[in-house]
Amino acid sequence: MTAHKPGDPTTLRRLYGRSKGHKLREGQAALVEDALPRFSVPDHGPLDAVTLFGDDRPLEFEIGFGSGEHLAGQAGMRPDHGFIGCEPFLNGVVGALNHIRDDDLANVRLHMGDALEVLERLPDASLDRLYLLHPDPWPKARHAKRRMVNPGPMDMIARKLKPGAEFRLGTDDPTYCRWSMMVMNARRDFVWQAERPADFLVRPDDWPQTRYEAKARRKGHEVWYFIYKRV
Secondary structure (H helix, E strand, C coil): CCCCCCCCHHHHCCCCCCCCCCCCCHHHHHHHHHHHHHHECCCCCCCCHHHHHCCCCCEEEEECCCCCHHHHHHHHHCCCCEEEEECCCHHHHHHHHHHHHHCCCCCEEEECCCHHHHHCCCCCCCEEEEEEECCCCCCCHHHHHHCCCCHHHHHHHHHHEEEEEEEEEEECCHHHHHHHHHHHHCCCCEEECCCCCHHHHCCCCCCCCCHHHHHHHHCCCCCEEEEEEEC
């Protein structure tokens, strides 16, 4: 077996999530067949705003959008921006397609699969924001290398963000919270924007709640909201 360095593309293909879901109902399957081809990221080739949306507009990117509540909320707030959402679960993609249809969103493109495969096809310094909300925590120590907040993926994220752009991270997992703070505090290309506890303990007004966050709150979990600026 060929050895790979921690940051190379083959190592990044490890995957930072799981992709099996529930069987689709007839209406859901029809929605996927009709709508997904119209809103999908192209399978091959370089990507940019013109390729995806037909004009040169600011781009935002969400890794693992769940059922699409946050992605749709952000897209609705900024219709002049283009939003790229990646999610390995088919059921999550169906949820996002429902939001796109119900909210008449023309500024969203979806990819069902590995977010890093799409991210690496974008130009460097092309994103205004990148979101990573409630990622799979991979709680066992031996699986820590599979967490998205690790040097390899974060190096790519840093390259794709514009200077001054935001990386937003949300989690309700204490281990992932501590791990992320450790990884991010060691970097010199991001600056944490929190100045007081409320800055990371209270969800910002422009941060739509996801169903994962609502579920965590019902269970009595704390939720942490991190905003880092690319420098």
